[in-house]
Amino acid sequence: SPRAIIAPSILASDFGNLSHECSRIVNEAGADWLHVDIMDGHFVPNITIGAPVVTCIRGSVDRAEDWSKGVFDCHMMVAEPQKWLDDFKKAGCDLYCFHYEAAEASQAPHTPSSELIKLIHSKGMKAGVGIKPDTPADVLFPLLDGMLLVMTVEPGFGGQKFQERCMPKVKELRERYPDMDIEVDGGLGLGTIDVAAEAGANVIVAGTAVFGAKDPKDVIAKLREAVES
Numbered sequence: 669s670p671r672a673i674i675a676p677s678i679l680a681s682d683f684g685n686l687s688h689e690c691s692r693i694v695n696e697a698g699a700d701w702l703h704v705d706i707m708d709g710h711f712v713p714n715i716t717i718g719a720p721v722v723t724c725i726r727g728s729v730d731r732a733e734d735w736s737k738g739v740f741d742c743h744m745m746v747a748e749p750q751k752w753l754d755d756f757k758k759a760g761c762d763l764y765c766f767h768y769e770a771a772e773a774s775q776a777p778h779t780p781s782s783e784l785i786k787l788i789h790s791k792g793m794k795a796g797v798g799i800k801p802d803t804p805a806d807v808l809f810p811l812l813d814g815m816l817l818v819m820t821v822e823p824g825f826g827g828q829k830f831q832e833r834c835m836p837k838v839k840e841l842r843e844r845y846p847d848m849d850i851e852v853d854g855g856l857g858l859g860t861i862d863v864a865a866e867a868g869a870n871v872i873v874a875g876t877a878v879f880g881a882k883d884p885k886d887v888i889a890k891l892r893e894a895v896e897s
């Protein structure tokens with residue numbers, strides 16, 4: 669598998685001190701990426717933040733020269749992912765990860781996944797495609813280019829229980845794509861990392877487990893160790 673990437677989710681941070689929280693987790697505790705959960709109250713039953721807030725926190729996080737540290741991994745839990753490309757590019761988003769279910773939903777105006785990926789690239793961002801726990805992995809087969817996100821909880825809220833039933837999908841994708849970044853998101857922490865790593869996930873989102881820890885640096889190091897061992 670590719671290298672371990674630890675991406676704490678700021679959903680579990682103190683939103684009243686967002687800049688400080690982001691800088692402490694990337695610049696001090698050694699996180700690789702920052703996982704930024706964007707929810708619009710339509711695709712999921714919750715609302716978080718939009719591009720203006722992302723713009724404000726971008727400056728507090730050091731950016732590495734290479735594609736490694738300080739990456740803003742924006743998880744777009746929104747009904748119309750095609751709508752926000754320019755805003756998020758401008759805000760400093762590096763990786764724009766949309767949901768397959770939103771891109772393919774026929775009831776709203778939509779841009780199909782393959783087209784959306786091309787658009788994301790044309791704006792100079794990396795693309796990611798996510799699936800919810802009940803969506804099969806094979807929908808991702810034709811969408812080779814970018815990161816694959818396998819949700820391990822129903823998207824919408826932090827602090828939920830990790831769903832191990834999603835691991836066969838991670839295995840299936842890892843077998844097929846040995847070099848691809850495969851991200852897992854939801855309920856990851858020291859108690860669940862081993863199963864996820866064993867299945868082949870290398871990009872680990874962890875909200876509660878990192879931001880709720882006394883020593884986030886230690887948790888990040890342990891998560892990394894579990895993926896790399």
Ligand code: DX5
Nearest residue numbers: 679823824826827855875876
């Ligand atoms: C859920 C979000 C997750 C969430 C993870 O909809 O996509 O990124 O914040 O939080 P924990 O790690 O607490 O489950």
Ligand code: ZN
Nearest residue numbers: 677705743853
């Ligand atoms: Zn997320």
